[in-house]
Amino acid sequence: MMNLSPQSKDALKTEEYWINMGPQHPSTHGVLRLVMRLDGETVLEVVPHLGYIHRSMERMCEWDVYPQLVHLTDRMDYLSAMMTNWAYVQVVEKAMGLVVPERAEYIRVMVAELNRLSSHAMWFGAYCMDLGAASAFFYGFREREIVVDLFETLCGQRLTYHYVRIGGVSKDLTEDFVPRVLDICETFKRAVDEYEALVTGNVIFQQRTKGIGVLSAEKAISYGCGGPVLRGSGVNFDLRKNDPYSVYGRFEFDVPVGKNGDCFDRYQVRLEEMRQSVRILEQAVKQIPGGPSMADVKAIRPPKGEYYARLETARGDMGVYFVSQGGTKPYRMKFRSACFSNLSCLPEISAGWKLADVVSILGSLDVVIPDIDR
């Protein structure tokens, strides 16, 4: 080590500095800007800046009639668009007191769980790539592809489905749907074991995730976190179980819960959720009844009032609140996005960690930027 004289030691001083991460940065998964105050490599403060793709969807909703708004929800959380479609459709149906055919409810559950699988598989790939394991990215995308192919056959779209409609779903299942779902179930059973074998025990992966970005249960609740982020912190809460909607009450599945609330727990919760989604799919395939897949919907005019409904998307608790004046257009529409609340805890849990850990923490929250900005 170099010997410094007392004078030159005084001349060398350290100071805090600010850097920008994003809006164009691969690990922010879209256009999110984090301004960070650093002391060397240590992050002292993180200030997220949102809104780079704010489209004011809530105002757009005030111009259009109810059925036209479904496609807007595709463009929020585009990785689990089936579930954002459903979250919106569900609240309008509740407001109208519309009874959805049982077959449509089963189809919705199936496409939602398939979408959860594809979303988590993609998250797995992207998260491992954030941590430097580039090859894992292709494993995640390999399995996601077969689900997306199935959706393409079903509704013609690979990402923005516009499939769940007010009163049911836009088209009935194709003939090859059920065999392909069973095929996907077998593939995912193997795939999740393979993910575990590849990544979970890896020393580098564990060092980058265990004990990093700890979010306590009280804070997760106070910040309004939902989904795997909330469950990773040890809160046993899943809207499919605790506030059940649709036909979820008829399926047996477990709710995986973490212990420590660190990045590793959030990772494990998501992997286990994929196994549970496979379980739900296998039961749904056996139980699905025949009949119509769309209710007979005449005019869509929810009665005057205010309505709120929530749904468990791949990212957490998505709520839709709207005020109706009795017309064909909503007076006010609010989308309570899961990612918005999940991201709001980032400044709290990333302070004090190294710069590279912020990438790991942000990845473990699984944010989709269009869902935050809306």
Place this chain on the structure above:
Amino acid sequence: MERQALLDAVLALCPEAAADNAPQLPEVKVPRARFRALMEHLHSDPALALDYPMCMTAVDWPEQAVITCVYHLYSFPHGHKLVVKCDADRSDARMPTVSDLWRGCEWFEREVYDLFGVTFEGHPDLRRIMLTDDWVGFPLRKDYRDSRIAGKTY
């Protein structure tokens, strides 16, 4: 707690509130002067324990000249939901913050400030969250006009 029992408990805390059991979720409307004290009770009272900020937003009512702030709260210990509403004066929209009670409300309030122009007194970091800092106007107010969108009806 059952709907009516929940509303009775809230009314016992704040007799000035107007309760409504008719809508989809039990709801109370509180005068602004009593709002902050009631919210503190709702958060900390173990019998109510509304600890989860499910949703928070606002609705603009130009005819009544108010902006109604709407808080959807959920209780993890008890599993009940409550909607709390409070009117802010439209010409001078001010509300006390609750971001210290529910940390998630910090960003919800920033969003309402950004899009409705409601100032939350006591908020630690009240800045626009979606729009640029120099944006003029509040886009979710009903009288907001923008040359890029004006007259767009279809």
